[in-house]
Amino acid sequence: MNSMERVITSMSHKEPDRVPVFHLFSHYGAKELGISIKEYFSDPGYVVEAQLRMRKKYSNDCLYTFFYAPIEIEAYGGEVVFVEDGPPNSGEPFIKNIDQIVKINPPVIKDSKPLQRVLEATSTLKKSVGDEIPIIGVVMSPFSLPVMQIGFEKYLELMYFRKDEFNQLMSINEAFCVSWANAQLEAGATAICYFDPLASPTMIERPTYLETGHKIAQKTLNQIKGPTATHLASGIGLPIVDDIVATGSAVLGFSGKDDVKAIKERAAGKICLLGNLNGIEMASWDKEKTRIEVKDLIKKAGKGGGFILSDNHGDIPWQVSEDVLLEIAETVKESGHYPIKAEE
Amino acid sequence: MVEKRNLPIDDFLTALLHIDRIKAAEIFEHIYKDDRSFETLEHLTMETLERIGDGWEDGQLSLSQVYMSGIICEELIEQYIPKYKIAFKNKPQIAIAVLLDNHALGKRIVYSVLRAGGYDLIDFGQGLSVEEVVEKTMKEKIDILLISTLMLPSALKVKKVVESLRKEGSSASVVVGGAPFRLDSNLWQKVNADADGKNGTHVKEIIEKWEKEGKNHEFHGASHNINES
Numbered sequence: 001m002n003s004m005e006r007v008i009t010s011m012s013h014k015e016p017d018r019v020p021v022f023h024l025f026s027h028y029g030a031k032e033l034g035i036s037i038k039e040y041f042s043d044p045g046y047v048v049e050a051q052l053r054m055r056k057k058y059s060n061d062c063l064y065t066f067f068y069a070p071i072e073i074e075a076y077g078g079e080v081v082f083v084e085d086g087p088p089n090s091g092e093p094f095i096k097n098i099d100q101i102v103k104i105n106p107p108v109i110k111d112s113k114p115l116q117r118v119l120e121a122t123s124t125l126k127k128s129v130g131d132e133i134p135i136i137g138v139v140m141s142p143f144s145l146p147v148m149q150i151g152f153e154k155y156l157e158l159m160y161f162r163k164d165e166f167n168q169l170m171s172i173n174e175a176f177c178v179s180w181a182n183a184q185l186e187a188g189a190t191a192i193c194y195f196d197p198l199a200s201p202t203m204i205e206r207p208t209y210l211e212t213g214h215k216i217a218q219k220t221l222n223q224i225k226g227p228t229a230t231h232l233a234s235g236i237g238l239p240i241v242d243d244i245v246a247t248g249s250a251v252l253g254f255s256g257k258d259d260v261k262a263i264k265e266r267a268a269g270k271i272c273l274l275g276n277l278n279g280i281e282m283a284s285w286d287k288e289k290t291r292i293e294v295k296d297l298i299k300k301a302g303k304g305g306g307f308i309l310s311d312n313h314g315d316i317p318w319q320v321s322e323d324v325l326l327e328i329a330e331t332v333k334e335s336g337h338y339p340i341k342a343e344e
Numbered sequence: 345m346v347e348k349r350n351l352p353i354d355d356f357l358t359a360l361l362h363i364d365r366i367k368a369a370e371i372f373e374h375i376y377k378d379d380r381s382f383e384t385l386e387h388l389t390m391e392t393l394e395r396i397g398d399g400w401e402d403g404q405l406s407l408s409q410v411y412m413s414g415i416i417c418e419e420l421i422e423q424y425i426p427k428y429k430i431a432f433k434n435k436p437q438i439a440i441a442v443l444l445d446n447h448a449l450g451k452r453i454v455y456s457v458l459r460a461g462g463y464d465l466i467d468f469g470q471g472l473s474v475e476e477v478v479e480k481t482m483k484e485k486i487d488i489l490l491i492s493t494l495m496l497p498s499a500l501k502v503k504k505v506v507e508s509l510r511k512e513g514s515s516a517s518v519v520v521g522g523a524p525f526r527l528d529s530n531l532w533q534k535v536n537a538d539a540d541g542k543n544g545t546h547v548k549e550i551i552e553k554w555e556k557e558g559k560n561h562e563f564h565g566a567s568h569n570i571n572e573s
Contacts, residue, residue, distance in 0.1 A: 042423075043488065068378075081446075083444070083497055084497075085497045086495050086496060086497030086498075087495065089444075089445060089494075091446060091471075092446055092471070093446070108442065129480070147447070150449060152411075152448070152449040153411070153448065153449055156408050156411060156412065159408075160363055160412070201403065201406055202400075202406065202407060203406055203407050203408065204406050204407075204408050205405065205406040205408065205409055208406075208408070221388075234527065235521070236403055239403075244422055248493070256527065257403070267376075278527055278528070280496055280523075280524050280527035280528045280531070281527065281528045283496065283528075284528070284530075284534070317496050318497070319445060319496060319497075319500070
């Protein structure tokens, strides 16, 4: 099986040849090429080269065209802060007060240089690999993006007490999210990862989510012209598995803090799980610890398909060693072949 | 003196979780008019916030509920401290900062809980470099420095903060918090922090414990023998 067949089989809740592995490499590509993170993301050619190299090196079953979370903020005219050893972060929120929301327009994709770089990387990768391996594009959910747009504190005020302005910002973000997702699909992305950390009950209580972010996800995902995966970026997912299924997402990125057996049971036949190695802890793992963690996860989550092994945040930290990543690949090759004996 | 009899903790908890400022204020006013002590109000607040913090730890409550509850309690305590003619505690000298990141929610939560607990603390702000945090800590002669981080690279830089503080002759104790420390429960030790502040009420407990250790302690960071995690 090639990577595409392996992934599609698992997403269909059937057992492929082995457990698929998604190493979600974004800024880690700069480490692979030995250049600075800022330089790496300045040229889509670097991203293409690193993605192809890392696919081979780590037996990766996807290519990931995620540059950095605040790239959408950059498209809105906001600030991005680059560091030497981690993902670029958003600077000061560009919406300084709630009254400013009425004046905001969604970015025009063709006019945004950073977004165009992502599309160029996507189309170049597509030309290179065809349908052999899935190319995963990324959008921030309209519901979660405001944490970077206006700051978390003001956003909560908006969500709880300023419904009109909240709805207005959601409309703006929804329009952008849909067009950005569809542009990536047109450029060659196979599927879109919808990052929605605020959907997790770790961040927003479920009743509020159901009234807000859930409805927004249903409406937004319905307009995206391709398969979608919802990623909670380390937030727990177990209490909202069925809610995410109802949004139409085919995959759920779950947390290292989720009970793997319980979430596997709840998701069985309904949604494919993606996760849940703890990326932060991974930075201090050795080979033995890596093998133990990977084997344990495969035993608990692998049976019957519907599972893609990955980290739980959607971005491999710079501090994770190559040895650990190679060990993950080796362990999957050794212990991830179907049929897998489930843990007693 | 703390009077625990008939304290409406459940009602106060419900009011906070429903972001019902009016009901929460009514409960405070009722206790005040009943001639009960400020410590009673403080106990009600901290007991409730502790339950909310624990609820978040075990996945039952959300971060937004923790945040909104802290804000409401802070507002109430700010209102009632003058009524009781008492002052915020300014010893030990405490400061809070977000290292490198601009995401300040975690800092705001801990700040609110400590203010609700009657502590006067300095907010150094967010997006600060290692040098800025060290400079401010030295200038303000801080005893306890609370550092919040969002990303792993920022969390790892706490080690540099501690090293620089010691080099400058500061014995300020460093309490860390934020996502990287939640995801790796040993990380606080790896960066040479003195404690891992899992949530606001936990940070308050750490400070109180250090305060009780008294004269022998004197907030010399390296001497703490508390595994706060």
